[in-house]
Amino acid sequence: MGADLDVRTLSASDDVGDWLRALHTGFHLGPTLTAEEIEVRAQVVDRTRTQGAFDRGRCVATFRSMPRRLTVPGGAALNASAITNVSVSATHRRRGLAGTMMAAELSAARDRGEPVAILVAAEYPIYGRFGFGPATWVANWEVDVPRAAVDRRYAGPSDGGRVDFAPLAEVRETGPGLHERVRARTPGAIDRDRVWWQIQTGERVVASRPWTEPFHVVYRDASGRVDGLVAYTTQEEHWPNKLPKVEVSVRQLIAATPAAERALWRFLLSLDWVTLIRTGYRAPDDVLPLLLGDPRAARTEALADFMWLRLLDVPAALSARTYAGGPAALRLEVLDPQGHAAGRFLLETDASGVASCAPTTAPADLTVTAADLACLYLGDESAVRLAALDRLTEHRPGAADTATALFRTPRRPWCPDIF
Incomplete structure (x- = not known):
């Protein structure tokens, strides 16, 4: 590994800026960070679970983990080490830095009483050698709405429920509780912390993570309970031959009941002028294609491994x-x-x-x-x-x-x- 390389957890808040610059370099995000971004990240990074490799005082590799609850079949929530921000600068590859930090984290996770570790693999071949295996997959579709053979005159749920646009304040209030209900019934799902909701609803914005406010829509059942939420953005192209051409990109769609899931997809499919829906990452056996009159209108854009798991x-x-x-x-x-x-x-x-x-x-x-x-x-x-x-x-x-x-x-x- 080299005598000049020091692999350690971050010892002071001053380390965070150097660590973030190394992370941005490794992920090709650009080397410049604002003081505000460093300050914000310093507040949320747990330095005891954050490692860096330092060459003569400069950070050249990064590694971080977070405590998460992982839902397993049957609904139990298992403590997990959620590994993220793994990077090695191009100048320091093939020196065992990622392996050294991974070994330290897996031992620490077991000592903390976390029976599993999880991560999202950027590349398939990397993590098998550390004992990880792909435990969940994802699919995403592009739906050709005019070919989907759905009723574009959809006027809302027929089950006594309703679909409404929701302001950010309502999303911040009801979203976390709804997600916990969804997580508890979805093996493979993890909990979302306060910072996740702050980022997704624009409360916490930094220069390297530009945020555009999406439309938020909720489904309420007949009793008024919020059972589903969708966030989406739109992109309007030029109107060829005076015909509408609007694309919808789904940022998230969570539903605690099948009725909520059906209602939210049917709402999106009925939006005026929309010709294409990009679903984002969905479960590999999502019901969406079968909601269409012509399932072939949902073209598979990706079907791939997603969350990898390591038993400890x-x-x-x-x-x-x-x-x-x-x-x-x-x-x-x-x-x-x-x-x-x-x-x-x-x-x-x-x-x-x-x-x-x-x-x-x-x-x-x-x-x-x-x-x-x-x-x-x-x-x-x-x-x-x-x-x-x-x-x-x-x-x-x-x-x-x-x-x-x-x-x-x-x-x-x-x-x-x-x-």
């Missing part, structure tokens, strides 16, 4: 979620070169899906790497498919079928947030 405490993580497939017992041998998740474990579930997991010395039914167990953990991957790829070893006939039935969930997990 296998018994705690596997005991936290619920399982399908009835009463079952499965013995797993987990391979982990870094040691955090290594061992042999007995997973037992009852008829209601409640589980317990503990170390065992009995022979394993399946051998799997920590990264591939992470792919299974939230229910997105199939053990049978991993076996076909020779990514797990079946020691008992039918064990992969058992694991598939246990881990899979009715809907695919989804993380709505970049972090």
Whole structure:
């Protein structure tokens, strides 16, 4: 790594400016920051969870984690280390800096009692070597509205609910509670802190993050409860041949009920002059295409891995979620070169899906790497498919079928947030 390189947590607020400049350099955001931005970020960055690599006093690599609650199948919220802001300056690559900071964070996370670590991978090949596996995927669509075969005369919900534009003050008041309801029913979702809402509603704006106020629309059920929220912006192109051509970009759409989800999508599809809707990142099995009279009008723009997960405490993580497939017992041998998740474990579930997991010395039914167990953990991957790829070893006939039935969930997990 080099004798002149010092990898450490930030020791003083003076470090934050240098650290931010290194982060902006690594992410190609430009080297100049305002004093205001440095001051704002210094207030929200937890220096005890923020690492930098310093070469002769200058920061050349960055790494940060945040405490988050991750929803797992069954609705439990698991403490997670949410890793972000990982960068290495182009002048200092291939020196083990990211690996050194990752190793320090994973050990610290386990000591803090965080059974898993999560991140959003900028590039697919990077994080598998650290024991992470893709645990959720996302899709985004471009909807050709004129071809969607939907009723453009939509006049609002027919279930007694209503759709209304909402001012920012209402979004700030009702949004956090609504999101917590959505998070609790969405495996893969994480909580949003106060700073997230400040940034998304324009309370906290810095020069490098320009903010344009979106339109906000809420769905209320018949009792008046806010069950859904959508934020969107519009872009008006020239009107070719005197025909309207307005594009809508969805910043977020969260719904605590299917009725709210349907109503908000139908509202967007009925907007006058709109010819294209960009959905932003959605669950890979989102209902949107099937809401259209012609699902082919929703063109898949991306379908890709999104949130990656790393198991640090296998018994705690596997005991936290619920399982399908009835009463079952499965013995797993987990391979982990870094040691955090290594061992042999007995997973037992009852008829209601409640589980317990503990170390065992009995022979394993399946051998799997920590990264591939992470792919299974939230229910997105199939053990049978991993076996076909020779990514797990079946020691008992039918064990992969058992694991598939246990881990899979009715809907695919989804993380709505970049972090």
